[in-house]
Amino acid sequence: MVTTNAPLRAIDAEGGLSLPIADYGLLSDCSSASLISRDGSIDWLCMPRFDSPAVFARLLDADAGHWSIRPAGAFTSSRRYLPGSLAVETIFTTDAGEVRLVDVMAAAEAQRGHDLGLGAPHELLRSLDGVSGRVDMVMELAPRPEYGLVRPLFRQTDGGGRTFGGPNQLVVSSTVPVTVEGATMRTAFAVGADETAGFAMRWAPVESVAPQATPAARVAERIADTVAAWRSWEGLHDIYPGEQHELVRLSSRVLRGLTYRPTGAIVAAPTTSLPETVGGERNWDYRYAWIRDASLTLQALYIGACPDEAADFVSFMTSSAGGGAGTEHSLQIMYGIGGEHDLSERELPHLRGWRASRPVRVGNGAWAQTQLDVYGELLDTLHRYQEQLGELHPEIRRFVTDLADTAARRWEERDAGMWEMRGEPRHHLSSKVLCWTALDRAVKLGPKLGEHARTEAWTRERDRIREAVMTRGWSQKREAFAQSFDSDELDAAALLMPIVGFLPATDPRMRSTIDAIARDLTQDGLVLRYRNEEGLNADGLTGEEGTFVICSFWLVSCLAQAGEGERAERLFAQLSGFANDLGLLAEEIDGRTGELLGNFPQAFSHIGLIGAAWEIDQARANAARS
Numbered sequence: 001m002v003t004t005n006a007p008l009r010a011i012d013a014e015g016g017l018s019l020p021i022a023d024y025g026l027l028s029d030c031s032s033a034s035l036i037s038r039d040g041s042i043d044w045l046c047m048p049r050f051d052s053p054a055v056f057a058r059l060l061d062a063d064a065g066h067w068s069i070r071p072a073g074a075f076t077s078s079r080r081y082l083p084g085s086l087a088v089e090t091i092f093t094t095d096a097g098e099v100r101l102v103d104v105m106a107a108a109e110a111q112r113g114h115d116l117g118l119g120a121p122h123e124l125l126r127s128l129d130g131v132s133g134r135v136d137m138v139m140e141l142a143p144r145p146e147y148g149l150v151r152p153l154f155r156q157t158d159g160g161g162r163t164f165g166g167p168n169q170l171v172v173s174s175t176v177p178v179t180v181e182g183a184t185m186r187t188a189f190a191v192g193a194d195e196t197a198g199f200a201m202r203w204a205p206v207e208s209v210a211p212q213a214t215p216a217a218r219v220a221e222r223i224a225d226t227v228a229a230w231r232s233w234e235g236l237h238d239i240y241p242g243e244q245h246e247l248v249r250l251s252s253r254v255l256r257g258l259t260y261r262p263t264g265a266i267v268a269a270p271t272t273s274l275p276e277t278v279g280g281e282r283n284w285d286y287r288y289a290w291i292r293d294a295s296l297t298l299q300a301l302y303i304g305a306c307p308d309e310a311a312d313f314v315s316f317m318t319s320s321a322g323g324g325a326g327t328e329h330s331l332q333i334m335y336g337i338g339g340e341h342d343l344s345e346r347e348l349p350h351l352r353g354w355r356a357s358r359p360v361r362v363g364n365g366a367w368a369q370t371q372l373d374v375y376g377e378l379l380d381t382l383h384r385y386q387e388q389l390g391e392l393h394p395e396i397r398r399f400v401t402d403l404a405d406t407a408a409r410r411w412e413e414r415d416a417g418m419w420e421m422r423g424e425p426r427h428h429l430s431s432k433v434l435c436w437t438a439l440d441r442a443v444k445l446g447p448k449l450g451e452h453a454r455t456e457a458w459t460r461e462r463d464r465i466r467e468a469v470m471t472r473g474w475s476q477k478r479e480a481f482a483q484s485f486d487s488d489e490l491d492a493a494a495l496l497m498p499i500v501g502f503l504p505a506t507d508p509r510m511r512s513t514i515d516a517i518a519r520d521l522t523q524d525g526l527v528l529r530y531r532n533e534e535g536l537n538a539d540g541l542t543g544e545e546g547t548f549v550i551c552s553f554w555l556v557s558c559l560a561q562a563g564e565g566e567r568a569e570r571l572f573a574q575l576s577g578f579a580n581d582l583g584l585l586a587e588e589i590d591g592r593t594g595e596l597l598g599n600f601p602q603a604f605s606h607i608g609l610i611g612a613a614w615e616i617d618q619a620r621a622n623a624a625r626s
Contacts, residue, residue, distance in 0.1 A: 018354050018355045019037050019038075019039075019043070020595060020596070021274055021354070021586055021595070021596045021597065021598075021600050022580040022584075022586070022595070022596045023037050023038045023039075023580070024036065024037055024043070024044075024059075024580075024584075024600065025037075025079065025081075025088045025580075025582045025584065026086060026254065026257060026270065026582075026584060026601050027042075027086060027087075027088065027103060027104060027105045027124075028086050028105055028257030028258070028270070029105035029106060029107060029117060029120040029121075029122070029123075030116060030117025030120065030256065030257065030259055030260065030261040031048060031049060031050070031117060031120040031122070031260060031261060031262065032045070032046050032047050032048055032049055032050055032052065032105070032120070032122065032270075033045075033046065033050055033105070033257065033258075033270035034046075034056070034105060034124065035059060035270070035271070035600070036088055036090075036103050038077050038079060038090070038581075039068070039070050039077065040068055040069045040070040040077075040090055040092070040101055041058070041066050041067065041068040041069075041070070042056055042066060042067040042068075042103070042124065043056060043057075043058040043059045043066050044056055044057060044058070044059040044060075044270075044271060045065075045067075045124070046270070046287070047122050047168070047203040048120075048122045048203060048205075049260065049337060049338070050258075050260060050267045050270055050287045050337055051267075051285075051287040051288060051336060051337060053145060053146045053147055053167070053362075054145075054146075054147050054148075055143050055144070055145050055168070055170070055203070056142075056143065056144065057144065057147050057148050057351065059271065059274075059354060060147075060272075060273060060351045060352070060353055060354055060360055061148055061350075061351040061352045061353070061360075062352075063144070063148060064144050064147060064148030064351060065142050065143055065144030065145075065148055066140070066142055067124070067126075067140070067141045067142070067143075067201070068138075068139065068140045068141075069101060069126060069128065069137065069138075069139045069199070070092065070137065070138060071092050071094050071099070071135055071136065071137055071138075072136040072137060072138045072188065073094060073095075073096075073136065074094065074095070075092045075093060075094045076092075076093050077090055077091065077092050077093070078090070078091045078093075078581075079091065079581065079582065080581075080582065081250070081253075081582055081583075082102070082227050083231075084227075084230055084231035084234045084235075084249075084253075085104070085226070085227045085230035085231060085234075085253075086104070086105075086230060086253055086254075086257050087102055087103065087104040087223065087226065087227050087230070088102070088103045088104070088582070089101070089102050090102075090103070091131070092135070094133075094135050096133045096134060096135050096136070097130070097131070097132045097133015097134055097135045097192075097193070098130075098131040098132045098133065098135070099128055099129065099130055099131055099135045099137065099191050100128070100129045100130075100131055101126065101127070101128050102126070102127045102129075102220075102223055103124070103125070103126050104124075104125050104223050104226050104227070105120075105123070105124055105125075105226075106120070106121050106123040106124070106125050106214070106222055106223075106226050107120065107121075107225070107226040107229040107230070108120060108121060108229075109121075109222070109225060110225065111229045112228070112229055112232040112233075113232050113233060113236050114233070114236065116229050116230065116232075116233040116256070116261070117259065117261030117262075118261055118262070120261070121202065122202060122203040122204070123200060123201065123202040123203070123213065123214060124200065124201045125198075125199075125200050125214065125219050125222055125223050125226070126198070126199040126200070126219070127196065127197070127198050127199075127219050127220045127223050128191050128196060128197040128198070129191070129194075129195075129196050129220075130191040130192045130193045130194055130195040130196070131193065132193050133192070133193065134190055134191070134192040134193070135190065135191055135192075136188065136189075136190050137188070137189055137190065137191055137197075138186070138187070138188050139174075139176075139178070139185075139186065139187045139188075139189075139199070140184065140185070140186050141172065141184065141185040141186075141201070142183065142184045142185075143163060143170050143183070144183070145166045145167060145168055146166065146167060147348055147350075147351060147360075147362075148350065148351065149350065150165065150166035150167070151182070151183040152164060152165045152166045152170070152183055153165045153183070154180045154182070154183050154184070154185060155180065156178065156179065156180040156185075159173050159174060159215075159216060160172040160173040160174045160178065160213065160216070161178060161180055161185050162210070163183075166206070167205075167206055168203055168204065168205055168206055169203070169204045169205070169206055169208070169210060169211060170201055170202070170203055171201070171202050171204070171210065171211050171212065171213045172185060172199070172200070172201045172213060173198075173199065173200045173213040173214060173215055173216040173219075174187065174197075174198070174199050174216050175196070175197050175198045175199075175216040175217060175219075176189040176197050177189075196220060197216075198216040198217065198218075198219030198220060199216060199219065200213040200214040200215075200216060200219050200222075201213060202214070230253070233256065234249065234252075234253060237252065237256075237301075240252075240303060240610075240613075240614075242613055242614065242616075242617040243613075243616075243617065244572075244576075244609075244613035244616075247576060247583065247609060247613065248303075248609070248610050248613050250583040251300070251583075251606035251607075251609050251610050252300070252301060252610065254584065254601055254603075254606050255297050255300060255301055255603055255606055255607070256301075258270065258297070258601075258603050259297075260289075260337040260338075261312075262338075263312070263316045263337060263338060263339065264311075264312025264313045264314075264315060264316040265289035265294065265313075265316050265320075265335070265336075265337035265338075265339075266289055266293065266294035266297045266298075266313065266603065267286065267287050267288060267289060267337060267603070268286040268287075268288065268289075268290050268293040268599070268602070268603050268604065269286035269287070269587070269598075269599035269600060269601065269602050269603060270286075270287060270599075270601075271286065271287070271599045271600055272284070272285035272286065272287060272360070272361060272362055272599070273285065273351075273353060273354070273357070273359070273360040273361055273599075274354055274357075274586070274597070274598055274599045274600055275353070275354060275355075275357035275597065275598070276545035276546060276587070276588055276597055276598050277357075277545055277546070277597070278355050278357060278590075278597070279355065279356055279357050280357060280545075281358070281359065282545055283353065283357055283358070283359060283360065283361055284361060284364055284366075284599070285345070285361050285362050285363055285364045286364075286587075286599040286602075287337075288334045288335065288336055288337065288343055288364060288367075289316070289320075289334060289335050289336070289337050290333060290334040291317070291331070291332075291333055291334065291374040291377060291378050292333065292371075292373065292374060292377045292418060293603050293604055293607075294313060294317075295377040295378050295380065295381040296377065296381075296603075296604070296607045297603050297607055298310055298313055298381050298384075298385065299380070299381060299384055299607070299611075300606070300607040300610040300611060302384055302385070303610050303611065303614045310381075310385040310388050311388070313381075314382065314385070314396065316339065317378065317399075318395055318396060318399045319339060320332075320335040320339040320341075321335075321399070331374055331375065331378075331403070331406065332367055333366060333367065333369060333371040333374050333420075334364065334366065334367050335367075341367070342367070343363050343364050343365075343367040344363050344365070344367075345361055345362070345363040345364055345365035346361070346362060346363055347359040347360065347361055348360045348361070348362060366416075366420040369415075369416040369420060370413070370415045370416060370425070371415055371416055371417065371418060371420070371431065372407070372410060372411060372413065372415045372428075372431040372432075372434070372435055373415075373417070373418045373428075373430055373431045373434035373435075374434075375403050375404070375406060375407040375434065375435060375438035376407070376433070376434025376435055376436070376437030376438040376441075376500065377434060377437075378403060378438075379400065379403055379404065379407075379437065379438045379441040379442055379445070380437050380438075380441050380500065382396075382400060382441070382445065383441035383444055383445055386445060386448060391448075392448050392449070397448070397449045397450060397452045398452060400442060400445055400449060400452070401442075401449060401452040401453070401454065403438060403442070404438055404439055404442035404454070404458050405454065407435045407438035407439055407442075407461075408435075408439060408457065408458060408461040410435075411431075411432060411435035411436075411461070411465055412468075413425075414426055414427055414428075415428060415431050416428075417430060417431060417484075417493075418430050418431065418434075418493055419491075419493070419529055419530070426483075426484040426485075426487075427472070427484050427485035427486075428483065428484050428491075428493075429469065429473045429481055429482060429483060429484055429485065429491065429493070429494060430491065430493035430494070430496060432465055432468060432469050432473065432485075433465075433469060433496060433497055433500065433502050434496070434500070435465055436462055436465040436466055436469065436502060437500045437501075437502070439458045439459070439461055439462035439465070440462055440501070442458050443455050443458050443459055443462065446458075466502075468485070469481075469502070472485040472486055473485055474509065475487065475488045478490060478516055478520075479512045479516060480494070480509075480512055480513040480515075480516035480517070481494040481497065481509070481510075481513045482494075483530055489530060489531070490516060490517055490520055490521045490530065490531070491521075491529065491530045492517060492521060492527050492528065492529050492530065492548065492551035492554065492555075493529070493551075494513050494517065495513075495514070495517065495527075495551065495554035495555060495557075495558050496554065497510060497513075498510055498557075498558055498561050498562075499554065499557055499558070499561075499611070504561070505558050505559075505561035505562035506561070506562055506563065510558075510562075511562060514555070514558050514559065514562060517555065518555060522547070523547050523591030523592075524547075524591050525552075525571060525574060526547035526552045526574075526575070526589055526591055527547055527548060527551040527552040527554070527555050528545075528547055528548060528551070529545070529548045529551055545588060545597075546588030546589050546590045546591060546597045546598070547588060547589050547590075547591045548587070548588055549575065549578075549585055549586070549587060549588060549589060549602065549604070549605035549608060550602075550604040550605055550607060550608035551608075552571065552575050552589075552608070553572075553575060553605070553608025553609055553611065553612040554608060554611075554612075555571060556568045556571050556572045556575070556608075556612035556615065556616070557608075557611055557612050557615040559571065560612070560615040560616050560618065560619040561615060561618075561619070563619065563622075563623075565616065565619045565620060565623060568612070568615070568616055568619065569616055572612055572613070572616060575609070575612075576609065578594060578596065580596065584600065584601040585600075585601060585602060585605035585606060585609070586598045586599065586600040586601065586602050586605065587599055587600070587602040587604065587605060
């Protein structure tokens, strides 16, 4: 555990209060998520789903709701995840003594193993234990549903309180007396050594029978049961034997926590509009299931946990895509976690944004983009998991065929690229390479596809793509593979070429590309996705962004594959050192300050960590054999 002084909430230009993104920890019940700060405040909570309107949104505006439990006076804090779980334990130390706070989003009672996340009760549990002395505490609960628009009626009841009005119901239980003032519940109390206090808050839709929160006296018991549920899942999935065992285990838990268990969808991150640049416009909603991110998540879990989630995800994708994979329209790059197609983007002008970074957006306009890389990422995952999926059902065989046929038919088109650029479509190199991947994996899956296999046609188009990439994708000026055909711009997505097996990292052209990216597309050794030039940038947006964590881990993987183990290990240590005290990574790192930026925690970043750790292990094993 890392001990810190109580964090200060930075006052932005409009009077909002913002903590550093790294000050937060993730709580998840595999249906929804919340973020808790080092000072004991839950500042982000969406229920009942990851993409539901937030009940607490102080993360994005000081007045948009929170639930704080903290000492009344000055304190320092330290925290950790209870081993094998996503329960956060925070130790508050004051001059008067020490207390222990444990926070968790509840699992269904007595749930174990692969069932983790089914039937989530949509409940936050918070338990305090006195460790030493006697500490004065304060609790403030200010629910503000619909991203802070609703100030619900709050009625005090025996042992807690209940809200009325707005789109949902919240019921609170407490072992200490509380008072309600307007739409806020408060209490001040003291906890001595060996004394406890418990709090629970349960969500229910407005049309349901009034819910009952866990009795406050049972909160500690229910927390222990939820921790046991997480540990039982990890016990079945703890398969990674490498040197970075603890980091990989934690990243695997985070990825599991970003899985929407009812459907098998996997969100890119549990937050919206945490900016890529402080005060900038690059603020996106990541609470959806990107084919790219979810496919790579499953590949990371194949290394770091186990393949049991694959069948759920494949079912989600085949049902979400419907018949769209084989039509004249593109497979969507992303879906809602319930399979929704329309994710229209809008702004929430009433929210000031994290450090005044506006606009705050919900929905994501990228859903309507054409991104041809998705065929490769999805087919690569299906190929990797073919043994676990067993005999492919007729629907899946047709789905694979449709994906491969569409990649073969459309690979010569321009698209927005995997970075979702909002400028003019291009012939992105990464999209061509991943269409090659789609056809390569379809050829390998051919024996499982029966009469649906078109192996000869797929092989022919795969080879045409390879020829085009090797000729039009190479920049003589850069001596590297470029961002798009017939250009000289660098793009970190070229690092995927050895990772997907298009070219070995030891190939002279690939080595030259790795060196060019490490030299010309980095800040303090960390990798940018691409560089923007002057004014309105090539990606259609103004401003810059931080270094991209997964791209930096891709560089680690490529260095390891190229036999440069020491360089790979140094960069891995540098990158993992940017994780916060709980081991969580955001999407980006500010190359000047080292601050975490972007939505948090980011599945992509933890995917990169797992893959890079595995590649380093392989490099060591190869070195030992030589």
